[in-house]
Amino acid sequence: MRAAPGSVAEEERRVRANARDYNEKFQYASNCIKTSKYNIITFLPVNLFEQFQEVANTYFLFLLILQLIPQISSLSWFTTIVPLVLVLTITAVKDATDDYFRHKSDNQVNNRQSQVLISGALRQEQWMNVRVGDIIKLENNQFVAADLLLLSSSEPHGLCYIETAELDGETNMKVRQAIPVTSELGDTSKLARFDGEVICEPPNNKLDKFGGTLYWKENKYPLSNQNMLLRGCVLRNTEWCFGLVIFAGPDTKLMQNSGRTKFKRTSIDRLMNTLVLWIFGFLVCMGVILAIGNAIWEHEVGVCFQIYLPWDEGVHSAFFSGFLSFWSYIIILNTVVPISLYVSVEVIRLGHSYFINWDKKMYCAKRRTPAEARTTTLNEELGQVEYIFSDKTGTLTQNIMVFSKCSVNAHSYGDVQDMLGHKAELGEVRPVDFSFNPLADPRFQFWDPSLLEAIKLGDPHVHEFFRLLSLCHTVMSEEKSEGELYYKAQSPDEGALVTAARNFGFVFRSRTPKTITVHELGRAITYQLLAILDFNNIRKRMSVIVRSPEGKIRLYCKGADTILLERLHPINQDLTNVTTDHLNEYAGEGLRTLVLAYKDLEESYYEEWSERLHRAGSTHEAREDRLAQLYDEVEHDMMLLGATAIEDKLQQGVPETIAILTLANIKIWVLTGDKQETAMNIGYSCKMLTDDMTEVFVVTGHTVLEVREELRKAREKMMDASRSTSNGFSYPEKLSSSKFTSVLEAIAGEYALVINGHSLAHALEADMEVEFLETACACKAVICCRVTPLQKAQVVELVKKYKKAVTLAIGDGANDVSMIKTAHIGVGISGQEGIQAVLASDYSFSQFKFLQRLLLVHGRWSYLRMCKFLCYFFYKNFAFTMVHFWFGFFCGFSAQIGLDTGFWTAINHFFIWGSLAAYFAILFAMHSDGLFQMFPNQFRFVGNAQNTLAQPTVWLTIALTTVVCIMPVVAFRFLKLDLKPELSDTVRQKTQHRCMRRAGRVGSRRSGYAFSHQEGFGELIMSGKNMRLSSLALSSFTARPSTGWIETLRKKKGSDSSTAGSPSSTASKTLKV
Helix, strand or coil: CCCCCCCCCCCCEEEECCCHHHHHCCCCCCCCCCCCCCCCCCHHHHHHHHHCCCHHHHHHHHHHHHHCCCCCCCCCCHHHHHHHHHHHHHHHHHHHHHHHHHHHHHHHHHCCEEEEEECCEEEEEEHHHCCCCCEEEEECCCECCCEEEEEEECCHHHEEEEEEHHHHCEEEEEEEECCCCCCCCCCHHHHHCCCCEEEECCCCCCCCCCCEEEEECCEEEEECHHHEECCCCEEECCCEEEEEEEECHHHCHHHHCCCCCCCCCCHHHHHHHHHHHHHHHHHHHHHHHHHHHHHHHHHHCHHHHCCCCCCCCCCCCHHHHHHHHHHHHHHHHHHHCCCHHHHHHHHHHHHHHHHHHCCHHHCECCCCECCEECCCCCHHHHHHEEEEEECCCCCCEEEEEEEEEEEECCEEECCCECCCCCECCHHHCCCCCCCCCCCCCCCCCCCCHHHHHHHHCCCHHHHHHHHHHHHCCCCEEEEEECCEEEEECCCHHHHHHHHHHHHCCEEEEEECCCEEEEEECCEEEEEEEEEEECCCCCCCEEEEEEECCCCCEEEEEEECHHHHHHHECHHHHHHHHHHHHHHHHHHHCCCEEEEEEEEEECHHHHHHHHHHHHHHHHCCCCHHHHHHHHHHHHCCCEEEEEEEEEEEEECCCHHHHHHHHHHCCCEEEEECCCCHHHHHHHHHHCCCCCCCCCEEEEECCCCHHHHHHHHHHHHHHHHHHHHHCCCCCCCCCCCCHHHHHHHHHCCCCCEEEEECHHHHHHHCCCCCHHHHHHHHHCCCEEEECCCCHHHHHHHHHHHHHHHCCEEEEEECCHHHHHHHHHCCEEEEECCCCCCHHHHHCCEEECCCCHHHHHHHHHHHHHHHHHHHHHHHHHHHHHHHHHHHHHHHHHCCCCCCCCCCHHHHHHHHHHHHHHHHHHHHHHHHHHHCHHHHHHCCCCCCCCCHHHHHHCCHHHHHHHHHHHHHHHHHHHHHHHHHHHHCCCHHHHHHHHHHHHHHHHCCCCHHHCCCCHHHHCCCCHHHHHHCCCCCCCHHHHHHHHCCCCCHHHHHHHHHHHHHHHCCCCHHHHHHHHHCC
8 A cells, every 4th residue: 555655665556436535545646647847946957957967068167167267267258158058048948848848738638627426416627636536427539537447338238448549559449348236337326325445456557457356335346457447548439437546647557658758869979978078188188288398397497587477476386387277278278179069069960850851752742741850869860770669550550451352162352353364453453333232331442343243143152251241240330320330340350351241232230239230232130149259369269159030040250260270170171271272372462361160050059058158157266268168169160161361551661661671780670569460460561571581489478487488499499590501510508698699690590589468578577688688689570469568668678778779669659659768769650549659759750661761861861971070070179279289389388379269260150151151052053953944044064074073082082192292202301301401401400599599488489480581592592502413413414415504504613613712612611511
C-alpha cells in the first residue's frame, strides 16, 4: 500500500467504490498528468543550471569573470557578455516555447470533462479532479479517463467494444466484459449503493496483464485484463458504460509506458565538447609559456626600466607579474574557442533544417504533407545511423487488408489471364462488376471474373466457401441507413474476409447473442448461433457452430494452414495436396493465408458436447485447459473447403527502401504490438525475411530457462554453420563477450530472429540482455512481436548501451512515443493513428520511403558540411590566435593585443558574409533555370573554359603544380642563405645584430619599414663586382658568336684582379667572405 512519501513501494492496491475518504488515506496519485519541465518560478534557475552544464557556456562564464578584473584584462567585458547572453537567451526562449506547448497539451487533457457519480448523481468533472475509487460514466466515442474496472454497459452481458490505437497501435476493435455480478448495475441508484472493494496488483506497465479480486457482499470474484478499460482507449459501438477508477494519472498503464523526454546530443556535440577541453588545455599551456617568458623578461630586462615603465600597483616581483600575465593571456587567446562557434553551428543546423522542410521529393501530394524537421540539433547525426527500429502497423503497412486470391475446391481464383492464356497485369483489365448486388461495398475490387461466374452458376463449393466467411467471425455490423453497412472488426483480416463475402452476394447483415442474419444472394437467412470457439495464439484458429433454418448443425472453421490441415478427414488428401500448392504460391507472393473447413454434427453428439462445454465453463480450476480439450475434440475430421489469401498493403516503396538501407549497412529491427504470424507475413512482404535465409529463429519461451535455452541453441546453430563453411576452422570454446560478439557478427549465412513479447520480457532481464543482444546482432533481421510500448524503448536502450551506435526509431502511433523519445533520433509518420508520434518526434513525414532520402541525402550532406565547417573554423581561429601568441615574443610578453579586435571583427564579418553572398549569387546565376528563361538574351553559353575553371580538380592541380615548382626553389634559397650567404646577406645579418644590441625595451616593436630606411647596395650592384659566374656557364657562353658584353665583363674582371694595390681591390678583399 502507498504510505507517506519516502515509504516503501506499493505492494498491492486497495480501492473501495464510492469512498473517497477511505481511498485518500493511501495517498494515491490524482488523475492530473504533468509532462512539462518548468513553471514560472523554477524556469530561470533550472534552465540556467541546465545550460551551464554545457562545457562551453561554463568556459565563457569563467572568461567573463576574468574580464571583470581590471588588473588582468586588456579587453572589454562587453565583447564576451553580449554573445553569451544572446546564446543563453535564444536557448531559454526555445526551451520556454517547447515547455509552453507541453503545458498547453497537459491543460487540454486535464480539463476534459467526465461524468462522475457523486452522492448518487452524475456530475461533470474535469479529468484532473477524478479520484481513485470514483465511478464514472463513458459514452460512445469518448476517451477512457483512467484505468477502469468495467462494471456495466448498454450491451448485453456487460460487453463493450474499445479501440486501443494509442496503446498498441492496432486500429481494430477489442471486446471487454464486466463480471456477471456487476453487469446488472445499469442505473445510478444501484451504482451509488455499490461498495465493493478491489484488491489488485500495484501500478505497472504490463498492458496485457491484470490480476485482482473484487470483494462484495461477502463473496470474492477474480478479475483479469478482460474486465479492464485502460486510459487512452476509445469506447466504440457502445452507447454507454460505467467503470470504477483503479489507477489514475501517472499510475495508469499508458503513463507507465510513456518514456521520459531526454535531451538528445549528437556525436559532433560530444566531439566539440571534447575538443573544447583539449583546446582549453592547449590554451593553458600557451598561457603558461607566455607567463614564464614574462617573468624571465621582467627579471632580466624590465627591472632596469622601472623609472621609465614602472610595474603596476600591487606588482612587486617578476613572478607575480608573470602570474597576472598568465590570466591576461587566457583572456586574449580565448578566441581559439570562440562563442561564435556555437552560434555558427546552430545557424548551419537551422539552414539544414530548412533544406529538409523545402525538399519537394519528401512532399506527399496525396495528404498535402511536407517533411518537417522539428528539431535543429540532430541533422548531422542522420548521416551516422546504424540501427533503425520501426513499428509495423501504419509505418511499414497502410493497415489496409485486401482480399486478393482464394482457392476453392482445387481451383485458384485471383490471377487474370489474357486471350493467350498468359498472366495479365491488373492495370490491363477491368475489375469485376458488382452492380448486381445493391449491398456491395463500392471500395472493394476483385479482378478475376471467373469467381463471380461460379457464384452465378450456383457452384455449391463456392457458395459454401462464402457462407463460411459470412458466418465464422466476430464482426459487428452497423447500418446507419438502409443498405449502408459499416463493419467493425476485431482484426483487419476479418473485415477484409467479411467484406469479400458481402460483395460476392453473402452479406452479413446483423447479429444478436444467439443469431446471425445473412443475406444470401438477396435472400435473408437467420442462423442460430450455438457456440463460438474463439481464436487465440495457441489455437491459431476460430470456429462457430450454427444451426441452419432447416435444422442442420454445422461447424465452420478457419485458421492457420499448419494447424488446420492436420485436422482434416483423410478423404481430403488429394484436395489437400492441390490446396497446399496454392498456399505455397500465395505465401511466395507475401500474402496472408487462411484455410477454411467445415464439419456436420449430429444432434445427439452436439447436445452431449454442449453439456460438457457448459460444465467446463462453470469450473474455476483449469478452466482454460478443459475448454481447449473440448474445442480440440470437435475440431477434428473436418472437410476442406479452400483457402484465402489477403494482401496487407505495404506503403509505397517500403521493400526498395529497406533494401537500399540494408546495402548502406544499416540494420532494421521491427518492433510491433501485432501477433507473430502477422509480423512474419509483413517481414516476408517487405523482403526483410526471405526464403533464401539460412534459418529463421523463433523464440517463444514462457520462462527464463526456456528463453535462455532457445537463444543458446540459436547461437550454437549459427556457430556450427559457420564452422562447416570455414574449411574445418573451429572457434575456441570460451571467448570473451566482445570477441564472441564479433565472431557472431562475422558468421557466414543470413539469419533472422523473431521473438514474442512474453519471451522478450525475460530476454531483457539484466542477466540475459547481453545474450539476447549478441544473438540479435548476428541476425540480418529482427522482429519483436506483441511488445508493449515500454519494451520497445527498452530494446532501443539496450542497443544504445552496448553497441554505442546511433539509433533511429520510427513510428506513427501513441504506442511508439516511448521508443521515439529513447532513440538518438525519433521520426514520426503522420498516419491514421493520430499525431502523438509526430508531436514527440524530431522529424516527421508521411511515408516510410522518405526515410531513405532523409538519411542518405540530407544526413550525409549535413554531416560532411558540418565537418568541413569545423575544420575551417578551427583553422581560422588558430591562425588568428597564434598571431597573438607569436606577438608576445616581440612585446616583452606584456599581453598587448597584436590585432585590433574591432578591425578583426569587421574584416571577419565582411569576408564570411561577403563570401557566402558571392557564392550564392554566382551559384544562382550559373545554375538557375528561371533566370535563363527570364533573360535568355543576357546570358551567353557558358563555354568550356568557364566549365573547366569551375571544377575543383583544376584548381587543385594548379595549386599542386605551383607548390611542386616553387617549394624546391624556396628551399634551395633558404639553404643557400644559411650555408653559403651572399655579401648582401652577410651585411644584413651584421646590421640586424648591431641594431638589436642598441635597441632597448621596445626594440621588438620596430616598424616593418625599418630595412628600407638603411643604406642599400646600389653602387655595388651597378659595379657588377658581386656577380660571380661559374666556369660551366662561362664555357657555354664562349661557344656563342655574340658574346660582346660577356667578353667585356671578363676583361674588366681580369684587369681589376691584375691591379693589386688599387682601392677597389682592397675593398674586394675586405668584404669577401
